[in-house]
Amino acid sequence: MHDQSPNCKLEHEFYRRPTLEVAESLLGKVLVRRLNGRKLAGKIVETEAYIGQEDLACHASRGKTARTSIMFEPGGRAYVYMIYGFYFCLNVVTETEGYPAAVLIRAIEPLSHTSVMRELRKGPRRDNDIGSGPGKLCMAMAIDKALNGEDLTGNTLWIEDRKFDVGKIKKTARIGIDYAGEYRNKPWRFYLHGNAHVSKL
DNA sequence: AGATGGATTTTC
DNA sequence: AAAATCCATCTC
Numbered sequence: 001m002h003d004q005s006p007n008c009k010l011e012h013e014f015y016r017r018p019t020l021e022v023a024e025s026l027l028g029k030v031l032v033r034r035l036n037g038r039k040l041a042g043k044i045v046e047t048e049a050y051i052g053q054e055d056l057a058c059h060a061s062r063g064k065t066a067r068t069s070i071m072f073e074p075g076g077r078a079y080v081y082m083i084y085g086f087y088f089c090l091n092v093v094t095e096t097e098g099y100p101a102a103v104l105i106r107a108i109e110p111l112s113h114t115s116v117m118r119e120l121r122k123g124p125r126r127d128n129d130i131g132s133g134p135g136k137l138c139m140a141m142a143i144d145k146a147l148n149g150e151d152l153t154g155n156t157l158w159i160e161d162r163k164f165d166v167g168k169i170k171k172t173a174r175i176g177i178d179y180a181g182e183y184r185n186k187p188w189r190f191y192l193h194g195n196a197h198v199s200k201l
Numbered sequence: 202a203g204a205t206g207g208a209t210t211t212t213c
Numbered sequence: 214a215a216a217a218t219c220c221a222t223c224t225c
Contacts, residue, residue, distance in 0.1 A: 062213080065212080065213075066212090067211080067212070067213095081211085081212095082209095082210065082211060082212095083210095083211090084208080084209070084210080084211095085208070085209030085210035085211070086208065086209060086210080
């Protein structure tokens, strides 16, 4: 579908598509974070789509603000925000300029430098506790507000296609958005069936 | 296994 | 005041 560079890094065109397509096709792709010369990597196993101003769960539903302005940019950049005062969440911005939408990366399965990521998560844990949640994976990959707005075709944070077989994809309502009225039940969460690193089954 | 509450900062 | 969360600490 796309002609990829040798390292299979996803280009801007991948992100500048309908958000539901991006959210589903990100499953099985590999999130890579360059940190101190190492490339921390994890397979994306869970995502959620946040789509436009009508979507009451979307941060941009109340218009363009300092926080949400990045969501109005063309797809292919990172949207990182702090949640509950403790954790960060990583999104990839999608669609075209002026249309606010993004995909939340909710869980990864560690693929390389697992021990480094375990240390960043502070303390000995099972492998499936390292990236099994949006806050956890940001901790494991040292992703914080400094990476908000980062171009995903640069050499700090990007996503690769390594042609993993994704198996069966499950779709459910999104997590933690009970306030979103009719949008609460939209099946806009995607995850790999049976994968141990999904945040919830 | 499931429910509850606390930590803490950004946002509007 | 509430939030796209996580974890410790209860209870059954």
